[in-house]
Amino acid sequence: MIAWVKAAGTAAVTFLLCQPLWAPQWGRGLLGEVGGLGVPVALAVVLVFLGLVALYCRALQRMLERVRPGAAERSPASVWWMFAIPYNFTEDFFIVHAGARSLAADGRVDRRFVRRWAVLGHGWCAFQILSLFPGAAGYVGGAVAVPLWVAHWGLTARAGRTLTPVRPPAAPSPTVAG
Template sequence: MRAIIKAGGTVLVSILLSYPFWAPEWGRGILGEIAAWGMPGGLIAVAVFFGLVALYCRALQRTMTLVRPEARTAAPASVWWMFAIPYNFTEDFFIVRAVSTSLAADTRVTSGFNRRWAAIGYGWCVFQILSLFPGVAGYAGGAAALPLWAAHWIMTARVNRTLAVRRPAAPLTHSL
């Protein structure tokens, strides 16, 4: 079922990304917005954005690395699927879920904080997809997605500090 959701979501995202080709009257889409910055502005904007995504992925990977191995529901490196465009738009939901369920299984982060962390994570995922829509809906989606993403990143840094401080106790060994 997960594979069907991921494949279907990727197809729908691809349709949204390609609307300037089949419905140009709706607008230029994200690629048109980037092109509006000209050269080298558009290239710099894309490089900065992907640099920020890489730093965010590194923070999520650190979270998964700090989670006890037996509590992990995904490999720490799996968060880098955020770079697999257009698949990432759907996969981001699964990444948030995997980290959230791992944090819940680890139990070193309060359930309330974990629920808020997951809700904000799912929020930026939803608005990120909405940002692909043409017109005002797309602009509003982007305007909502970016602060939610930043808030989620800040919360991820807090989780990482908490997990780093609350390392599981090492088992006691006795020598006779």
């Protein structure tokens, strides 16, 4: 069932990204808007954005690495699927969901915080998809998604700092007989 949802979501996102091909009268779409900035500016915007996504992924990974063993819903390294475009638009929901379940199962973070973290995370995911729509809906989606994403990033960093790092027990130090 989950594989079907991910496949259908990726197909829908691909359909939206290709909107200028099947409905050019609706506008240039997200890719056209970025491309309309000119090559040097568009390249700079894309590189800065991808750099920010990498920093966000690293914050998510650090947070999940600090979740107690057995509480993690999935591997902390799986957050890097956020770079698998267009699959990431759907996968982001699953990453946030697994992160919330991991934090809840760990039990060291307040339940209200986990709930707020999940709502913000799912919110930016949803508005990110809305940002792919043509016209005003896409602009509104992007304008809402970015602040939600930044707020979620802040909560992620806070949770990562709150959780004590999980480390394997230290090996006993050798003793010297005297």
